[in-house]
Amino acid sequence: MFRRTPKRPLFPPGALLVGGAVRDLLRGVQPKDFDWIAPDPERAARDLEAAGEGTAVCLDDERGFWRVVRHGETPLQHDFVPFPPEGLEADLRRRDFTVNALAMDARGEITDPAGGRADLRRRQLRMVSEANLRDDPLRALRAVRLELTLGFGLEGATEAAVRRVGSDQATGRLKLPAWERVGAEWEQLMRHPRAARGVARAGELGLLAVYLPELLEGIGHGQGGFHHLDVYHHNLEALARLLATFPQADEALRWAALLHDVAKPRCESVDERGHRHFYGHDRLGAEMTVKMLARLRLPLERAERAARLVRAHMLPLPRDPQAARRFAHRQRELLPDLLRLMLADREAARGPLASAAARLAYQQAMERVLAALEEQRQLPPQPLLRGPEVMELLGVPPGPVVGAALRLVAEARATGEVSTPAEARALVLTRAQDLRAGQADGEDD
Known part of the structure; x- marks a missing residue:
């Protein structure tokens, strides 16, 4: 099982390494975060700083918590806390899972009061006790993330306990963790190559009902046409397809893939022929995306970008090079x-209308947009017209008309309709009446 020998950290005098770093060292994985207990945390932190391991900072002077951080190509973090008054083994027995209830001394000797090494060999995630899970309800969600990232399976009694914790949180019988901590767990889960499996597992264990219940609204909502899955499973499949094709996709794009159709159940209608429609689900989905990611306390910029992607995902792809240039210009901030x-x-859609010919046409349209985007990237950065020139041409003061004219010229340049200042001026004069009436804005409504 343990094929590699990772590098052990420098042990400050008297300090013990505890938790996930010990787990990873034993399974042959190089840790990046180290948790320590030490007789003198400040001295231990200063010793590592003196050894060139990073910069020491005090996290909590009253409780004696210290951290050593190293940035750069190989970032590391060491956290130091005092020895627990109740003793080492009692402290380890208060932890979440047996594979994290481990300690190592400078000689490599292991303290393992809960049987964590045996669970490592079994590739099993087992709780130390259900009381520990309930003491910190975030540990139920952490079980999903660790199961995914470690590649372990939840032991049967632990899985049942996680389900009970999730049920009690969903019904209000058990308090929720701080949303900042919840969001941090979700972010780690979503960064994994098999994030879609992690989301599905959270659903199986009842934890989506606690944190992202909107996703569950899609269960059982069939779609027909291009789709072979209900809304919920289609969202999961879209995320899986994204990561299989684009494994370097950033967090905003991953969230957009997961949530792109989240609003469909709330927008569903059926016409007189029995056909389902989901008019407006892109717009409502964007609003829901912002709210859901704000609930998880994720960065506003990330939430807004994910929402913009959701809002735009139903745009029709262009059928010719001219339309492709216009599409690339209007959506350039979201491309690729x-x-x-x-x-x-x-x-992620394999329904009866999803033919090979339709897929080929879709791929060709995407290639047209990418070609147009590359073409526009090579345009000189200087605009063909500037604001003062527009004001002189049209005899207008600074204001919306000038902005509309500049956008009109920028789009016409991107689509190849104009390429010189003279052509740009002629276009503005030709469209002067529409510009003054506010009808010639080159951007989307």
């Missing part, structure tokens, strides 16, 4: 991520 989302969405 928008195309990646649209491709993942299409690849």
Whole structure:
């Protein structure tokens, strides 16, 4: 099982390494975060700092918590806390899972009061006790993340306990963790190559009902047409397809893939022929995405970008080079991520209308957009017209008309309709009446 020999850290005098770093060392994985207990945390931190392991900072002077951080190509973090008054073994028995209830001394001797090494060999995630899970309800969600990232399976009694914790949180019988901690767990889960499996597992264990219940609304909502899955499983499949094709996709794009159709159940209608429609689900989905990611206390910029991708994912792809240039110009801030989302969405749909010919046409449209985007990237950065020139041409003061004219010229340049200042001026004069009436804005409504 343990094929590699990772490098052990420098042990400060009298300090013990505890928790996940010990687990990873035993399974042959190089840790990046180290948790220590030490007789004198400040001295231990200063010793590591003197050894060139990073910069020591005090986290909590009253409780004696210290950290050593090293940035750069190989970032590391060491956290130091005092020895627990109740003793080492009692402290380890208060932890979440047996594979984390381990300690190592400078000689490599292991303290293992809960049988964690045996569970490592079994590749099993087993709770130390259900009381420990309930003491910190975030540990139920952490079980999902660790099961995914470690590649372990939940032991039967532990899985049942996780389900009970999730049920009690969903019904209000057990308090929720701080949302900042919840969001941090979700972020780690979503960064994994098999994030879709982690989300599905959270659903199986009842934890989506606690943290992202909107996703569950899609269960049982069939779609027909291009789709072979209900809304919930289609969202999961889109995320899986995205990561299989674009493993370097950033967090905003991953969230957009997972949530792109989240609003469909709330927008569903059935026409007189029995056909389902989901009008407006892109717009409502964008609003829901912002709210859901804000609930998880994720960065606003990330939430807003994910929402913009969700809002744009239903845009029709262009059928000719001219339309492709216009599409690339109008959506340039979302490209190429928008195309990646649209491709993942299409690849996750294998319904009766999803033919090889339709897929080929879709791929060709994407290639036209990418070609147009590359073409526009090579345009000189200087605009063909500037604001003062527009004001002189049209005889207008600074204001919306000038902005609309500049956008009109920028789009016409991107689509190849104009390429010189003279052509740009002629276009503005030709469209002067529409510009003054506010009808010639080159951007989307």
